[in-house]
Amino acid sequence: MEAGGGRRVLVVGAGLAALGAAQRLQGPGSVRLLEAGSRAGGRIWSHPFASGLAELGAHWIHGPSEGNPVFRLASCYGLLGPGAAEEENQRVEAGGHPLLPCVTYGSSGKVLSPELVSSTRTLFSELLGSAQAFLHAKELPAAGVGQYLRAELARLAPTWDEDEDSKRLRLAILSTCLKLECCISGTHSMDLVALGSFGEYTSLPGLDCTFPGGYSSLPDRMLAALPEGTILLNKPVKTIQWQGSFCEKGDVERIFPVRVECEDGDSFLADHVIITIPLGFLKEHHHNFFQPPLPTWKAEAIRRMGFGTNNKIFLEFEQPFWEPEQQLLEVVWEDESPLAEPSIDLEASWFKKLIGFVVLQPPEQLGHVLCGFIAGKEAEYMETLSDAEVLRTMTSVLRTLTGNPSLPAPRSILRSQWHSAPYTRGSYSYVAVGSSGDDIDALAQPLPEDASDPRPLQLLFAGEATHRTFYSTTHGALLSGWREADRLNRLPRAAEQQ
Numbered sequence: 001m002e003a004g005g006g007r008r009v010l011v012v013g014a015g016l017a018a019l020g021a022a023q024r025l026q027g028p029g030s031v032r033l034l035e036a037g038s039r040a041g042g043r044i045w046s047h048p049f050a051s052g053l054a055e056l057g058a059h060w061i062h063g064p065s066e067g068n069p070v071f072r073l074a075s076c077y078g079l080l081g082p083g084a085a086e087e088e089n090q091r092v093e094a095g096g097h098p099l100l101p102c103v104t105y106g107s108s109g110k111v112l113s114p115e116l117v118s119s120t121r122t123l124f125s126e127l128l129g130s131a132q133a134f135l136h137a138k139e140l141p142a143a144g145v146g147q148y149l150r151a152e153l154a155r156l157a158p159t160w161d162e163d164e165d166s167k168r169l170r171l172a173i174l175s176t177c178l179k180l181e182c183c184i185s186g187t188h189s190m191d192l193v194a195l196g197s198f199g200e201y202t203s204l205p206g207l208d209c210t211f212p213g214g215y216s217s218l219p220d221r222m223l224a225a226l227p228e229g230t231i232l233l234n235k236p237v238k239t240i241q242w243q244g245s246f247c248e249k250g251d252v253e254r255i256f257p258v259r260v261e262c263e264d265g266d267s268f269l270a271d272h273v274i275i276t277i278p279l280g281f282l283k284e285h286h287h288n289f290f291q292p293p294l295p296t297w298k299a300e301a302i303r304r305m306g307f308g309t310n311n312k313i314f315l316e317f318e319q320p321f322w323e324p325e326q327q328l329l330e331v332v333w334e335d336e337s338p339l340a341e342p343s344i345d346l347e348a349s350w351f352k353k354l355i356g357f358v359v360l361q362p363p364e365q366l367g368h369v370l371c372g373f374i375a376g377k378e379a380e381y382m383e384t385l386s387d388a389e390v391l392r393t394m395t396s397v398l399r400t401l402t403g404n405p406s407l408p409a410p411r412s413i414l415r416s417q418w419h420s421a422p423y424t425r426g427s428y429s430y431v432a433v434g435s436s437g438d439d440i441d442a443l444a445q446p447l448p449e450d451a452s453d454p455r456p457l458q459l460l461f462a463g464e465a466t467h468r469t470f471y472s473t474t475h476g477a478l479l480s481g482w483r484e485a486d487r488l489n490r491l492p493r494a495a496e497q498q
């Protein structure tokens, strides 16, 4: 979008939704991004660690194939490795789950039988498939995905024809499967995820891939393509006044309906504002952030939707203790069962929520680095601990799992703290019990809601939480930004001149 006359558009945030919107806006006018933080990318954040980079936010392109705009854009910029575009990889259906060569450690210090692990995973993925089939069902057997899965397991477990030890281990493996699902959905418990909407999230085909030069290479390239000065960093927005009549000092002719005030006192006038801030921030601040406040239907959608925490813990080792072909080290606490109540003593057992570790590839470039995943209240509790405490706990967990009490401690640690991040307040959205895809659409609706308002589209809403089928992903975020830019691009010029 060219500078000069024409409509004035502000975009709040500089994550993928915001950059996508800025990239797509057309016609005369100006666009400016106001970002609270000191960098672009938002929940995409490649951070130096060990001898390479660690992804503190998004890790993979989920479903890298032609239908995925992040894949298309990244390929077009030449940011992906040679394997990503191979046709064979693009046809893989992983359903959002990492397909990596795996070893499963039990808490008794032994590696669990790959056959038992694999047959249990198959059972769990069949159950997940059946949970997704309730999308248009009139009646539901349970409100949450977790309750449904546990009821099914309680029904099935007595029919398993195996010894008590294998049954106990199978249930423990299923506990880990449930925790992995919490990481994927970004929730504390699958009991909080709405069963009726679970099938609405759509997986794209393709073997999940990473960015050899870091995920941040994508937002960096998108930003570099915008005119200089488009982005203002360290500019947290405090309030957005809309339905107003504001003018610049010395120019009473040009009236703007929106005024955006930043925490540092600076203010900006606009015809349109695209709001891409995370749902976690909106949940906490929308009451005072918008003046006048949001209509009740939108505020209620924000309240009902889910936004949880998924964190990563990176550990760098002098030497690997895992085999070169192993890319996922899974963790099973053998005394756990999805049929028993989980512990609520965070201090004593937060680390048991960790699902295991992905081995970062390639080690020649990145060093010997494990990336642990942990979701929910336990992930939030982990954020309150010091690096040294987390490193100590991880060392003790790994010594227990490997049965090696003298396993060398990691030489360094880095972890994400998305729940404490003031402008994010968590990791990504999910459809919570009591909510549905309609709430995602409500969040995406522009304001004012009256389509005949002479000053339409004052507030537009983008961001991962506004995409009905691709919420929680980078491609959902990018598409939402394009969607809102297209909405503005379609606005007749006459309406813009008001």
Ligand code: 6YU
Binding pocket: 012, 013, 014, 015, 016, 017, 018, 034, 035, 036, 037, 040, 041, 042, 043, 044, 056, 057, 058, 059, 060, 061, 062, 096, 184, 185, 198, 201, 235, 236, 237, 238, 276, 277, 278, 281, 310, 311, 312, 416, 418, 423, 424, 426, 427, 428, 462, 463, 464, 465, 471, 472, 473, 474, 475, 477
């Ligand atoms: C993906 C993946 N992935 C791991 C972890 C996280 C996320 N995601 P942004 O937040 O980027 O931008 C908003 C900006 O606004 C931000 O910069 C703020 O600073 C700014 N802001 C806020 N308030 C402001 C104010 N007041 N003033 C000014 N500015 C303000 N996605 O595709 N692959 O591997 C992962 C992962 C730890 C935290 C992820 C992944 C999610 C994406 O990172 C995320 O959706 C987008 O980056 C968001 O972009 P945005 O522009 O909307 O906001 C069945 C079913 C299950 C459903 N889930 C299945 C999918 C699972 C998702 N995968 C997750 C896994 C990982 C590992």
